[in-house]
Amino acid sequence: MKRRTALAALASLPAAASLPAFAQSTTKIVFGYTAVTDFASVFVAAENGYFKKRALDVELKFIPINSTIPAAVQADSLQIGGPTPSVFLQSVDGGLDHVVVAGAGVTSKTITGFGLVARAGSGIRKAQDCVGKKIGVPGLGAFLHVTFRAWLKSQGVDYTKVNFVEAAFPQHGDLLRGGSVDAVVSADPFMSRITDTGVGYVASYYSTFLPENQPTIIHVARRDWVAKNPAAAKSFREAVQEAAAFMNQPKNDAAVRAAIGKYIKLPPEVIAKVQISPPGPVVTEKQLTYWVDLMKDQGMLKTVPDVARLIAK
Template identity: 25%
Template sequence: MSFPRLFLALVVTVALSVTGCSGDDSGTASGPPKVRVATIGVSGAAAMVLGVNRGIFREAGLDVQVVPAEAPAVIPSVVGGQAEIGFLNAPAVLLARSNGVPITAVSSTSTNPADPAQNFIQLQVAADGPIRTPQDLAGKTVAVDTLYQLPHVSIRNALRAEGVDVSTVKFTELPFAAMADALKKGTVDAVNPAEPFVAVGLAAGARNLLSDSVGQTPAMPQSVFLASERYVKSDRATVDKFRTALARACEYAQAHPDELRATLPTYTKVPAALAGTIKLPVYTTTAEPSGWQQWADILTQQQIAKKPIALEGAYLQ
């Protein structure tokens, strides 16, 4: 889905939510608040899923339900009331807000490892193909899961950091799950998957060419959980419980990587045999304001954001 169509979908959803067609049934009198979390099947969400499985959110007084979703549907589902919270990324939050979509990042949940080679998003090419350096991508087609989401924005930034003229590279949308096959068939020249699909690509004969984290700093938040401004204002107590439980879940995930890896096949398409080899992000709810500002600057520099990005209200501290 291109950005104009994605934004149109968001606007329509906002209009529906304003007229009261949200379908929100997050609270019940007979039990803990139900929190539906629209979640894409990537490793960045693993700490939250593990926390749900371990009962960490239940202990915090929440009934958290993991709802599978594709990246383009996360923000519309949250704004429209089909989910209370969504899993996505920092650039997506800032870009949506710059276009008037009333969402807020309630917590970060991951950042990049210090070593770019260990990053959980990697640009891949055919191992035996002609593309040997980032500069070889001039005039080539790169598949990203969704335009203007984290992998697309971050790989554009990484290519710029490597001195590549990004205007010479064509980006096309392709689901993560279809990337390895498309690269093998030669329908695209390179792909930009997030784990667990980096491991899937390597197993299918791909080679990592460039880490998406090149050109970034450790202060920059990556995966985040977001909610509508309306939900944050109307049910801040539930949001705060979610934030507290998520912090515990991230701490637990960092301390128990084997248990976290065993969780991956339960909500992603990664085979159990590969779950032990994929690259993991650093699971943390700590995000520095300077990191958010860096994302805002990147979106402006790349002329992806058509309006100035105001950070006030973009994320909870």
């Protein structure tokens, strides 16, 4: 019996030894997002199992204010987060060693899903009307704040004479209704809800002045996390790329909107109306350089970053 037991144990060794070759450990990632459709490719990747099939256990965590994402990534409460390019570059300029893992939405002149929404009765109709007014933005130094200031400057307005206050997207309607702000720089689906209720109106779809194919959101991680988890970082990017391909097929529009509605917590009738930014899963040096130049023009950077070092390979 002892001999048979020993032989049986030996016979089982090749099979046991082969198990690690087939087993694939799962990497846990907490991902931080804000309430905008630019994160659609991540939502689709989660809903379609693109992360799971790459052995990634991705937990999506809602973050109210975009500008707080880099600090959460640094603290490791998020492994990957989606700040706007300007928030990311400011955090790097401030000393955080973060890198871009993937991209999210990009600009398009066909998109009118964000703009300047003025309070009913405010009289704001053009850039010059913003001088001396209080305007809410969903993150000081974030995408909408920076691009709106660039638009004001292009219209001959000194943006330092505008009083900007930070306000999360879900608060925009209430702030306008209560008169706490004169206008907000907002985005769908919140912009549509404001205009549908009559609380405010779109004074300008200023976003159409932006060049095509510039990232609105980028997915970043700590450099040391990427160094320790290179396969996971690559797999995350590949999952988002697969989701982008899914999004680019018109037949999948309903599924994409359902994924957005699930994570932004808005009803189907609202989600059905919003425009969805085109996905841009890969971020290039040229795209980051555009943002560096824009921010330098607004005096937002103390140094000029080496953009090549800011993109994970």
